[in-house]
Amino acid sequence: xxxxxxxxxxxxxxxxxxxxxxxxxxxxxxxxxxxxxxxxxxxxxxxxxxxxxxxxxxxxxxxxxxxxxxxxxxxxxxxxxxxxxxxxxxxxxxxxxxxxxxxxxxxxxxxxxxxxxxxxxxxxxxxxxxxxxxxxxxxxxxxxxxxxxxxxxxxxxxxxxxxxxxxxxxxxxxxxxxxxxxxxxxxxxxxxxxxxxxxxxxxxxxxxxxxxxxxxxxxxxxxxxxxxxxxxxxxxxxxxxxxxxxxxxxxxxxxxxxxxxxxxxxxxxxxxxxxxxxxxxxxxxx
Amino acid sequence: xxxxxxxxxxxxxxxxxxxxxxxxxxxxxxxxxxxxxxxxxxxxxxxxxxxxxxxxxxxxxxxxxxxxxxxxxxxxxxxxxxxxxxxxxxxxxxxxxxxxxxxxxxxxxxxxxxxxxxxxxxxxxxxxxxxxxxxxxxxxxxxxxxxxxxxxxxxxxxxx
Ligand SMILES: Cc1cc2nc3c(=O)[nH]c(=O)nc-3n(C[C@@H](O)[C@@H](O)[C@H](O)COP(=O)(O)OP(=O)(O)OC[C@H]3O[C@@H](n4cnc5c(N)ncnc54)[C@H](O)[C@@H]3O)c2cc1C
Ligand code: FES
Ligand code: FES
Numbered sequence: 001x002x003x004x005x006x007x008x009x010x011x012x013x014x015x016x017x018x019x020x021x022x023x024x025x026x027x028x029x030x031x032x033x034x035x036x037x038x039x040x041x042x043x044x045x046x047x048x049x050x051x052x053x054x055x056x057x058x059x060x061x062x063x064x065x066x067x068x069x070x071x072x073x074x075x076x077x078x079x080x081x082x083x084x085x086x087x088x089x090x091x092x093x094x095x096x097x098x099x100x101x102x103x104x105x106x107x108x109x110x111x112x113x114x115x116x117x118x119x120x121x122x123x124x125x126x127x128x129x130x131x132x133x134x135x136x137x138x139x140x141x142x143x144x145x146x147x148x149x150x151x152x153x154x155x156x157x158x159x160x161x162x163x164x165x166x167x168x169x170x171x172x173x174x175x176x177x178x179x180x181x182x183x184x185x186x187x188x189x190x191x192x193x194x195x196x197x198x199x200x201x202x203x204x205x206x207x208x209x210x211x212x213x214x215x216x217x218x219x220x221x222x223x224x225x226x227x228x229x230x231x232x233x234x235x236x237x238x239x240x241x242x243x244x245x246x247x248x249x250x251x252x253x254x255x256x257x258x259x260x261x262x263x264x265x266x267x268x269x270x271x272x273x274x275x276x277x278x279x280x281x282x283x284x285x286x
Numbered sequence: 287x288x289x290x291x292x293x294x295x296x297x298x299x300x301x302x303x304x305x306x307x308x309x310x311x312x313x314x315x316x317x318x319x320x321x322x323x324x325x326x327x328x329x330x331x332x333x334x335x336x337x338x339x340x341x342x343x344x345x346x347x348x349x350x351x352x353x354x355x356x357x358x359x360x361x362x363x364x365x366x367x368x369x370x371x372x373x374x375x376x377x378x379x380x381x382x383x384x385x386x387x388x389x390x391x392x393x394x395x396x397x398x399x400x401x402x403x404x405x406x407x408x409x410x411x412x413x414x415x416x417x418x419x420x421x422x423x424x425x426x427x428x429x430x431x432x433x434x435x436x437x438x439x440x441x442x443x444x445x446x
Contacts, residue, residue, distance in 0.1 A: 002306045102399075
């Protein structure tokens with residue numbers, strides 16, 4: 001049996017998390033499933049569940065001015081519906097809109113999405129495209145960790161039991177920019193990504209971001225594809241070349257597995273399509 | 287410490303609720319509220335949907351303690367005596383109920399949608415209801431039911 005605590009302050013939460021066997025509980029959309037399985041198998045449960053959903057610090061949203069910041073407790077539903085998020089970080093607002101069902105979006109958070117470390121995490125792909133750096137607190141202090149370094153393998157992170165993600169410092173590309181998130185799943189709604197792609201373009205192609213998810217241990221930026229875009233001339237030929245490069249990147253890293261027969265053409269097309277849309281969005285905005 | 291929350295407008299107080307207990311278990315086993323169903327237990331089917339402070343959540347993924355101090359609405363709290371809630375009436379009138387297993391969850395999800403969009407488009411209805419599975423009626427009737435229920439809620443009569 002687990003004990004349950006709902007701290008009112010971050011300090012209280014960190015003290016609770018420092019106890020042996022303590023576990024962060026946010027929206028529960030991953031953790032409650034894990035606990036259900038543990039209960040069915042008679043496996044050990046956490047000693048203490050620390051509910052972080054009532055910490056105001058984790059709900060921070062700062063998108064105007066320098067130093068953009070997203071609290072780890074922001075839910076997908078909030079991000080999907082927030083006019084501010086839609087305007088400034090459409091790549092994340094779109095990703096949020098495509099997560100699970102309305103019920104899952106209501107409680108699921110971007111903190112849990114990253115901490116869970118799934119290779120198919122949609123929020124994570126969008127956050128990587130926004131160059132997110134996690135702010136992580138424990139009783140020892142605060143550390144800052146780029147998302148690419150936080151996830152070490154599927155469902156494995158460098159987070160230690162006493163640590164809490166407070167939020168993410170993000171750096172959206174310079175305006176005017178176009179940001180697009182696309183995913184491929186088995187069905188239209190309530191589908192885990194087989195592939196997802198987050199793309200951001202700025203007017204001068206000075207800082208393009210292309211993130212591919214559900215293909216690697218965790219979503220990652222494709223530096224070779226971004227370099228190709230930087231040195232290219234915007235247009236259909238460049239988007240297509242970038243798509244082919246992205247698919248090439250995938251087979252270089254993962255080899256030609258059985259899923260590649262499907263994934264290679266899908267990556268090519270989803271990348272080209274996302275870039276085309278991001279560019280069209282940018283032209284609309286400027 | 288006892289767990290307290292408001293259930294369908296009434297205060298409830300429960301002793302000895304373990305931390306890992308889901309809201310669904312507590313509703314069904316401790317409070318006798320059998321409207322919320324366990325279809326899958328893992329967030330896929332929506333049969334366990336309840337409103338937490340007016341918002342649809344899967345009660346199988348919600349820890350019971352997360353409801354502390356909040357307001358929980360289940361399908362049992364909707365009718366006024368013998369008079370069905372307009373959304374329930376919408377479902378009854380369109381034949382969107384067969385075995386009824388999915389219906390409570392469907393109705394509560396629809397209420398969250400209509401709260402935000404009093405006159406939802408079919409596309410909005412489909413999207414909002416996508417986390418609620420039904421194995422009997424097919425979804426066309428569900429969309430019609432939500433449209434009809436929304437109309438009744440706007441006070442726009444029975445006709446059509
Ligand atoms: C039906 C269904 C469909 C889904 N569809 C999608 C989808 O399309 N795309 C997608 O990306 N995901 C999907 N998901 C998973 C998604 O809901 C989760 O990954 C969610 O984002 C996790 O957040 P949470 O707040 O629910 O975390 P919880 O379940 O509460 O926690 C998850 C893990 O993260 C830890 N944790 C939570 N918050 C923090 C924090 N602030 N600091 C440190 N550790 C923390 C917890 O200890 C736990 O280990 C789906 C889930 C379900 C049930
Ligand atoms: S029982 Fe909760 S979503 Fe299926
Ligand atoms: S009416 Fe039977 S599951 Fe929907």
